[in-house]
Amino acid sequence: MRIEQGVSGGSPIIAGSAHEHHAGMMLQQLGSYDDGGQPSKSMGAILRAIQETLIASLARAIPRGSRVALIDYPRHTNVGDSAIWLGERKLLHHIGARVVYLADMSQYDSGRMRSLLGDGIVLIHGGGNFGDLWPSHQAFRERVLADFPDNTILQLPQSIHFDDQANAARVKKAIARHRRFTLFVRDRQSLAIARDRLGIEALLAPDSAFGLWPLQRIGRPNRSHVIQRRTDKELASSDPVADSFDWLTPPGRIESKMDKQIPNARRLMRYGPLGAAMYGAWLDRLALLRVRRGLRLLSRGEVVITDRLHGALLSLLADIPVVALDNRTGKISAVLQTWLDGAPGLALANTVSEAVRLAEQMRFHRKSSNHGCPAPS
Numbered sequence: 001m002r003i004e005q006g007v008s009g010g011s012p013i014i015a016g017s018a019h020e021h022h023a024g025m026m027l028q029q030l031g032s033y034d035d036g037g038q039p040s041k042s043m044g045a046i047l048r049a050i051q052e053t054l055i056a057s058l059a060r061a062i063p064r065g066s067r068v069a070l071i072d073y074p075r076h077t078n079v080g081d082s083a084i085w086l087g088e089r090k091l092l093h094h095i096g097a098r099v100v101y102l103a104d105m106s107q108y109d110s111g112r113m114r115s116l117l118g119d120g121i122v123l124i125h126g127g128g129n130f131g132d133l134w135p136s137h138q139a140f141r142e143r144v145l146a147d148f149p150d151n152t153i154l155q156l157p158q159s160i161h162f163d164d165q166a167n168a169a170r171v172k173k174a175i176a177r178h179r180r181f182t183l184f185v186r187d188r189q190s191l192a193i194a195r196d197r198l199g200i201e202a203l204l205a206p207d208s209a210f211g212l213w214p215l216q217r218i219g220r221p222n223r224s225h226v227i228q229r230r231t232d233k234e235l236a237s238s239d240p241v242a243d244s245f246d247w248l249t250p251p252g253r254i255e256s257k258m259d260k261q262i263p264n265a266r267r268l269m270r271y272g273p274l275g276a277a278m279y280g281a282w283l284d285r286l287a288l289l290r291v292r293r294g295l296r297l298l299s300r301g302e303v304v305i306t307d308r309l310h311g312a313l314l315s316l317l318a319d320i321p322v323v324a325l326d327n328r329t330g331k332i333s334a335v336l337q338t339w340l341d342g343a344p345g346l347a348l349a350n351t352v353s354e355a356v357r358l359a360e361q362m363r364f365h366r367k368s369s370n371h372g373c374p375a376p377s
């Protein structure tokens with residue numbers, strides 16, 4: 001088995017055969033919460049404090065030794081959801097939860113999950129799909145609430161958005177019927193929506209990708225800045241932008257082959273806790289390939305301009321300066337202002353031209369700081 005240094009400081013990344021992996025080894029590759037490099041001290045201290053808040057939030061809700069099911073694995077090419085998944089897995093390992101069942105939406109089997117989980121805790125993958133913008137994910141969430149009326153269900157940190165009040169009213173009724181549902185949200189805007197439109201007091205917690213800090217660039221930057229511009233329905237502006245990229249690109253050969261083998265790999269769960277651990281390691285490995293693909297794209301720039309939340313977060317976790325643009329729901333500014341308001345190495349812009357100007361200022365400031373040169377007056 002080959003070990004490569006790359007995604008996390010002090011945290012080697014497995015690069016050998018998938019048959020050599022198991023859950024403990026895979027989670028070790030994601031690093032521990034006691035190690036890590038030292039980005040700029042002020043940002044490093046901020047990110048460590050956010051990570052500690054995340055750990056404490058989940059540890060209060062999930063007692064050590066709890067049996068848990070983690071569902072809604074992100075079986076798609078969006079790197080951000082894979083970063084969230086890996087953060088969730090690393091956090092659950094850290095707090096001592098026993099993951100006995102894992103599934104994406106298409107492979108979810110309530111009967112099998114019930115037999116393995118018993119009265120354990122159901123965990124639904126976090127992200128930005130709570131509401132009616134991504135209806136298949138919301139329908140799945142409501143199905144799980146109906147399938148497990150007597151289990152504690154925790155929705156891991158999400159952003160909430162509803163375009164239609166009728167949909168919010170339906171979700172409110174589904175939550176009220178369950179009575180053992182806890183909703184974690186990752187920004188104050190969603191906290192208010194949960195209270196005002198869903199009638200529940202949600203819990204504020206950071207996005208689970210903060211659990212991956214610290215990361216490192218993959219390779220040296222080869223341009224002053226890169227522009228990541230989303231190509232999905234959350235895009236805020238349709239104005240053309242030259243030389244931009246998104247990470248919803250066709251996956252590489254290994255990534256594609258591993259995804260196609262998920263139904264076969266899932267058979268490992270027939271073999272009890274060890275099988276579940278081996279299947280979890282398979283899913284983690286695939287998520288890790290996606291995160292590395294995304295981080296490699298971001299690492300090309302000295303500064304990253306992005307309208308994707310996890311384009312911003314992965315860059316900041318790797319000590320890459322960021323200028324963020326909002327998406328159409330405002331979730332990017334909402335999350336960043338909740339946890340990173342005033343943090344060094346981060347700016348918010350309203351337009352791409354403003355973002356490019358701010359990126360050049362940030363680049364000059366960082367180079368001046370590194371070389372002890374005075375900043376321009």
